[in-house]
Structures are given as C-alpha cells and as structure tokens.
Amino acid sequence: MGTLPAxxxxxxxxxxxxxxxxxxxxxxxxxxIPTAKDAPADAEAPSHKLLVRGGFIRRLAAGVYDYxxxxxxxxxxxxxxxxxxxxxxxxxxxxxxxxxxxELLHETGRAxxxxxxxxxxxxxxxxxxxxxxxxxxVITELMRSAVSSYKQLPLNLYQIQTKYRDEFRPRAGLLxxxxxxxxxxxxxxxxxxxxxxLNETYDAMxxxxxxxxxxxxxxxxxxxxxAGPIGGSASHEFMVFCDTGEDTILRCPETGxxxxxxKCEIGERSWSLEGEPSGEAEDVHTPDCPGIEDVSKLLxxxxxxxxxxxxxxxxxxxxxxxxxxxxxxxxxxxGDHEVNEGKVKKAxxxxxxxxxxxxxxxxxxxxxxxxxxxxxxGKKGVLVVVDPDAAQGLDIExxxxxxxxxxxDKKDYHTKHFCxxxxxxxxxxxxxxxxxxxxxxxxxxxxxxxDPSPKAEGVELEAQRGIEVGHIFKLGTKYSEAxxxxxMGEDQALHPVIMGCYGIGVSxxxxxxxxxxxxDNGIVWPLALAPYHVLVTVMKPDDSASMDAxxxxxxxxxxxxxxxxxxxxxxxxxxxxKDADLIGIPIRLTIGDKGLAEGAVEFKLRTxxxxxxxxxxxxxVDRCLEVAGG
RNA sequence: CGGGGUGUAGCGCAGCUUGGUAGCGCGUCUCGUUCGGGACGAGAAGGUCGUAGGUUCAAAUCCUAUCACCCCGACCA
Numbered sequence: 001m002g003t004l005p006a007x008x009x010x011x012x013x014x015x016x017x018x019x020x021x022x023x024x025x026x027x028x029x030x031x032x033i034p035t036a037k038d039a040p041a042d043a044e045a046p047s048h049k050l051l052v053r054g055g056f057i058r059r060l061a062a063g064v065y066d067y068x069x070x071x072x073x074x075x076x077x078x079x080x081x082x083x084x085x086x087x088x089x090x091x092x093x094x095x096x097x098x099x100x101x102x103e104l105l106h107e108t109g110r111a112x113x114x115x116x117x118x119x120x121x122x123x124x125x126x127x128x129x130x131x132x133x134x135x136x137x138v139i140t141e142l143m144r145s146a147v148s149s150y151k152q153l154p155l156n157l158y159q160i161q162t163k164y165r166d167e168f169r170p171r172a173g174l175l176x177x178x179x180x181x182x183x184x185x186x187x188x189x190x191x192x193x194x195x196x197x198l199n200e201t202y203d204a205m206x207x208x209x210x211x212x213x214x215x216x217x218x219x220x221x222x223x224x225x226x227a228g229p230i231g232g233s234a235s236h237e238f239m240v241f242c243d244t245g246e247d248t249i250l251r252c253p254e255t256g257x258x259x260x261x262x263k264c265e266i267g268e269r270s271w272s273l274e275g276e277p278s279g280e281a282e283d284v285h286t287p288d289c290p291g292i293e294d295v296s297k298l299l300x301x302x303x304x305x306x307x308x309x310x311x312x313x314x315x316x317x318x319x320x321x322x323x324x325x326x327x328x329x330x331x332x333x334x335g336d337h338e339v340n341e342g343k344v345k346k347a348x349x350x351x352x353x354x355x356x357x358x359x360x361x362x363x364x365x366x367x368x369x370x371x372x373x374x375x376x377x378g379k380k381g382v383l384v385v386v387d388p389d390a391a392q393g394l395d396i397e398x399x400x401x402x403x404x405x406x407x408x409d410k411k412d413y414h415t416k417h418f419c420x421x422x423x424x425x426x427x428x429x430x431x432x433x434x435x436x437x438x439x440x441x442x443x444x445x446x447x448x449x450x451d452p453s454p455k456a457e458g459v460e461l462e463a464q465r466g467i468e469v470g471h472i473f474k475l476g477t478k479y480s481e482a483x484x485x486x487x488m489g490e491d492q493a494l495h496p497v498i499m500g501c502y503g504i505g506v507s508x509x510x511x512x513x514x515x516x517x518x519x520d521n522g523i524v525w526p527l528a529l530a531p532y533h534v535l536v537t538v539m540k541p542d543d544s545a546s547m548d549a550x551x552x553x554x555x556x557x558x559x560x561x562x563x564x565x566x567x568x569x570x571x572x573x574x575x576x577x578k579d580a581d582l583i584g585i586p587i588r589l590t591i592g593d594k595g596l597a598e599g600a601v602e603f604k605l606r607t608x609x610x611x612x613x614x615x616x617x618x619x620x621v622d623r624c625l626e627v628a629g630g
Numbered sequence: 631c632g633g634g635g636u637g638u639a640g641c642g643c644a645g646c647u648u649g650g651u652a653g654c655g656c657g658u659c660u661c662g663u664u665c666g667g668g669a670c671g672a673g674a675a676g677g678u679c680g681u682a683g684g685u686u687c688a689a690a691u692c693c694u695a696u697c698a699c700c701c702c703g704a705c706c707a
Contacts (some may be wrong), residue, residue, distance in 0.1 A: 037656065306707060311707080339706060358707080361707095371707065576666095595665085
C-alpha cells in the first residue's frame with residue numbers, strides 16, 4: 001500500500017456561530033460504502049435495488065433498514081432542508097418519544113382505529129405500549145398540560161422522528177417500511193380564519209412544503225386529498241410524480257386542478273333514465289358468479305353494460321336506530337367503474353356508512369352478489385343512489401336503447417335487458433320525486449382518466465402516478481375535543497383548540513428522489529440531496545502527486561461549501577467509474593496522468609456521457625459553482 | 631386475511647425428485663501479471679444447510695412442528 005491519505009475531514013476551522021458552511025471531505029477508503037453488483041433477490045423497485053447496491057441502506061428485518069454513511073448523509077440533507085423551511089415558517093422543533101403508553105390512544109379511540117397497523121406490545125409490567133405512527137395524542141397531551149391560555153397561541157411544533165407502522169406487507173424498500181423517518185408538525189389555534197388562525201398556518205405550511213420539495217429538486221405537485229384516518233376537514237397531499245408511484249392522481253391539464261383518485265370530483269355528466277327497453281327482461285342462470293368479471297365472461301357482456309349495485313349500511317347511533325330502524329344505501333355504478341364510499345356518504349347526506357355485512361344484508365332482502373337497483377326500492381330506510389354513467393336509458397353512442405345487465409335479486413341469476421323506465425317497479429317520477437325520493441342520481445364513483453374535468457368544460461382529466469411524500473391536514477377540534485383539551489379565551493370561556501397537522505416522509509422522500517431520477521448505471525442524485533456534491537476519482541492513489549492534487553482540489557471545493565468524496569481506493573479505473581455512476585454523485589472530477597500533465601482535472605457531470613472535459617486546477621471551484629448555480 | 635413460494639458462505643444460486651465426502655459464480659485474503667468503464671492466473675479462508683423434534687446404520691435431502699422472509703390477491707356483490 002502507498003502513502004495513507006490524511007485523516008482530516010475538513011480543512012477549515014468552524015466558528016461556533018459562523019453560518020458559512022464548510023463542505024465535508026471524506027475518503028472512500030476511510031468510510032463504509034459497500035457497493036455491490038447484484039441487488040438482493042427480493043428487491044423490485046428501482047430505488048430499493050439502487051440504494052442497496054450503492055451501499056446506502058441494508059435491510060435488517062422486514063421493512064427495517066440500516067442507513068449506512070451515504071444513506072445517512074442523504075437523510076441529513078433532506079432533514080436540513082426541512083428544518084430550515086419549517087423554522088423559517090415559524091415552527092419550533094422538539095422531540096417526542098417514539099415509545100408511548102397505549103392508554104393515550106384510548107382517549108381518541110385510535111387504538112382500535114389503527115388496529116393491526118399499530119406497533120404495540122406489553123412491557124414487563126404489563127403496561128400496554130406502542131411505537132408511534134403519528135403523534136397527535138402525544139403532542140395534545142403535552143399541550144394540555146403546558147398551554148391553557150389563548151395568549152400563548154398560535155403555536156406550531158414539529159419533530160423529526162422515527163415512526164412505526166406494523167405494515168402487513170412492507171415492500172419496495174424505503175417506500176413502505178415498518179420503520180421510517182418522518183417530520184411531523186402540529187399547530188394550535190383559537191380560530192380558523194384571520195391572523196393567528198389555522199388557515200394562516202395551513203397556508204404557510206403549504207408554502208413551506210412547496211419550498212422543501214422544490215429545493216430537494218423533485219418533480220412534485222400538491223393535490224387535494226381525503227383526510228383519511230387522521231380525520232379533519234381540508235387536506236393536501238404532496239406527490240412526487242413518477243411512473244412507479246403507488247397512488248393515482250388525476251389532474252386537469254387546463255386549470256392545474258389535481259386530486260387523488262378517491263377525492264377527485266368529476267365534471268357535469270348528462271344522464272337520463274328515460275328510454276325504451278332494449279328487449280324483453282330475461283333472467284339468465286349465472287351460477288357462482290357474484291362478481292362483475294365472472295358474469296361478464298360467462299355472458300360475454302362488456303362490463304360497461306352491467307350495473308354494479310353495492311349495498312351500504314348507515315352507521316347509526318342506538319337512538320337513531322330506534323327511531324328510523326336499519327337504513328340502507330344501494331350505490332349503483334357501471335360495471336367498469338368503482339364505487340367511492342366517501343362520495344356515497346356525501347350524496348346520501350349521512351354521517352357514516354359501511355359496506356353491508358353479507359349476512360345481515362341478505363336477511364334484509366339484498367341478495368348480495370345478485371343485487372339490482374330495484375331491490376327494496378321504495379321501502380322505508382332504503383335509498384338508491386345511481387351514478388350518472390349508470391343512469392342512462394339511451395345508448396347515446398349507438399343511438400338505441402341502452403342494454404343493461406344487472407343482478408336478478410335471486411341467487412345465481414342475472415337479468416338481461418334491464419330498463420330503468422320499465423323495471424323499477426314504479427315510475428321514474430315516483431322514484432325520484434317527493435320530499436324523500438327513493439332514488440337519486442349523483443356522482444358516487446372514483447374518477448378515471450378521460451372523465452370530464454370538474455374545473456373546465458370540455459376538458460378531460462389525465463391520470464398520473466405518484467408517491468406521497470407530504471400531507472397537510474386541517475384537523476379542527478377532533479383531537480382536542482376527544483382529549484378534553486380546552487383553552488381559556490379572551491372571552492373568558494373555554495374553547496376546544498383548533499389543530500392542524502403536517503407530515504413529511506423523510507426516508508420516503510429519499511427513495512422517491514431515486515425513483516424519479518436514475519438510469520441504467522445507477523442513481524442520479526439531485527444536487528441538493530446528493531450525499532456528496534463532488535466525487536474526486538483518483539486514478540493512481542499511490543502516486544503522491546495525484547493525491548496531493550486531489551487534496552488541493554477537495555479543500556478548495558470544501559471552502560466553497562462543497563461536500564467532497566475522494567475515491568482513493570486501489571481499484572481498477574473501470575471499477576471505480578462504475579461505482580461512481582452507481583452512487584450518483586452529481587459532479588465527478590477524475591485525476592489522472594493526462595490531466596495532471598496539463599495541470600487539469602477531468603470534469604464530468606453524472607448526467608453527461610463520455611469522459612468529460614479538462615478543467616485547470618485553479619478553475620475547478622468556479623466551474624463547480626457555476627453548475628451548482630452560484 | 632386467502633393463495634403461492636423461498637430459507638444452503640457477505641451477495642446471487644445449484645444440490646433435495648432417487649438419503650451416503652456440501653458445491654458454483656461474485657465478493658474477501660495472499661502472490662504474480664495487469665491498469666481510463668465492473669481484468670487474468672495460481673493459491674487460501676469462509677457454511678451448526680433457518681430452528682426444534684422424528685424416521686434411518688446414515689438427513690441439506692424424507693416426515694412433523696415452528697420461525698423468518700418474499701410474491702400475488704383482498705370491500706366492487
């Protein structure tokens with residue numbers, strides 16, 4: 001072995017108060033970057049494969065990963081950006097426990113709501129504990145004991161914590177793990193509108209999040225979203241757009257409106273139940289075919305010619321049950337569409353619904369698997385909601401009566417030539433009018449690509465895949481009320497606190513950057529997230545002139561704030577170049593004989609092909625600054 | 631939760647059907663030749679075959695249990 005590289009990792013002293021950042025310098029031979037040619041057999045997602053191959057992460061258990069030095073550096077880059085933007089938006093960082101007592105969750109009922117997703121266990125004293133998936137209860141508990149006056153609000157507190165979800169099936173490496181790094185922030189207010197109100201902080205967080213992902217160099221967008229199990233009113237998801245994303249987003253190309261599939265509204269659709277029958281109603285035997293697909297195959301009927309009738313039960317309180325009895329909602333959509341529970345709930349104007357249990361529904365006259373829109377139509381407590389695309393009496397494209405196949409309301413039978421105006425058992429007018437109509441038409445399905453935009457007439461929605469990296473919610477008083485957290489207001493009355501909550505998946509952001517930006521050779525880090533900005537590849541690490549040159553270049557770059565990794569390993573050039581591409585450092589400087597003879601290095605961006613161009617030693621820093629945008 | 635599958639050296643795999651000395655590639659170590667896009671040769675180290683029982687003269691191999699992990703599916707009637 002030749003001369004050992006110096007062990008210094010920095011060439012400049014740092015003042016405790018200085019804000020001028022000096023870049024890090026590290027030697028490949030002195031750190032741990034275990035690259036590999038093969039990815040583990042179980043890795044599928046590009047980010048999973050490349051992060052493991054590049055020596056960023058290692059799997060310890062299902063959905064649990066070690067973050068090796070390179071991976072940890074990327075996490076730090078993300079968290080630094082997050083911190084800066086959160087602090088700038090007026091939030092304060094704190095750190096809450098990952099290990100929490102389960103009794104806290106009983107106050108809000110989320111111990112049950114989370115169910116098996118909650119990582120919980122009993123300690124030696126038999127105390128029920130859990131590892132936090134989010135911290136609404138913990139922070140509310142803290143605030144409940146620390147802040148009781150309106151004078152101390154508004155407040156926005158955040159933490160960067162390891163979080164836990166006992167995923168049934170962790171997958172895709174960092175994208176869906178059981179342990180992951182998150183930033184979560186919680187804000188507290190006396191009111192929604194105006195100065196110091198929830199909306200003000202929500203908007204500030206929206207801007208901060210946009211800044212964060214912008215600075216991370218990600219192709220992202222904010223979309224309207226369902227509030228989900230955390231509850232509350234308004235919410236936006238921040239999505240990184242890439243084809244491998246798990247979520248489907250719909251966007252209006254005209255107005256920029258974007259929403260996830262569950263939330264997305266659909267523009268006006270014309271409908272009419274009127275229309276002649278397409279033929280005699282005919283019951284056909286369809287044994288063991290409760291599903292749309294099965295029937296479609298058996299009868300050779302397109303799914304878009306079938307009516308799918310899904311039975312929901314209204315979740316009533318015991319008093320409501322006493323007063324109204326069981327209430328049912330039948331949602332009818334076209335066979336190729338998906339019922340959206342949230343939209344059904346909204347259309348029916350009820351508090352909460354759930355999919356009917358088959359047993360119970362059958363006992364009430366719904367032959368699950370073979371239900372039609374006319375089942376129990378007009379009976380007390382039964383509402384039929386039909387999606388506009390299913391509420392068609394006329395096949396407009398073909399200009400003739402619409403051909404529908406629906407369940408026959410008896411086991412193993414379906415009805416062909418169902419006709420709205422003939423087969424409801426009452427006239428359309430009887431069904432749809434009156435103070436309490438038995439049948440109504442409303443948007444009750446998930447949006448799809450090609451649906452009319454809700455924001456621009458004549459424009460079709462487009463679908464795109466994405467990875468959710470951030471989510472902001474207006475929680476309202478859900479947690480403060482459940483936990484009895486009230487604050488004395490200026491009016492000398494107690495008010496439940498109004499809350500917001502704001503999360504960023506830090507480790508997931510790291511993975512999504514790789515999903516978004518890689519090629520056949522490896523990762524292509526955005527400059528802001530790269531573990532090092534510059535990789536100095538030394539062709540002959542045992543040549544003192546080469547190493548001196550590398551150190552000089554590195555210290556010059558460090559003084560300008562660049563993080564530099566020096567590949568000083570005694571490996572063949574090809575090997576080192578392959579590794580360089582794999583770990584994806586944005587700028588590569590190669591120090592070899594040819595350049596050295598002219599007092600130059602070879603300068604190459606990760607995104608460039610070929611060997612790069614010669615740049616004189618004294619011009620290297622400027623050249624790098626140029627690329628970094630100043 | 632349903633179905634399917636895999637556990638053999640750090641990684642990727644073969645061997646198991648038909649029981650009998652545990653193997654290959656990559657990686658690691660030594661020596662030599664090489665040296666600008668994952669070199670070549672010679673040698674070496676490294677494995678209680680996931681774990682626990684059982685059958686057998688003999689088990690990575692057959693049986694049982696158990697654990698771990700992976701993949702697919704999962705309210706659409």
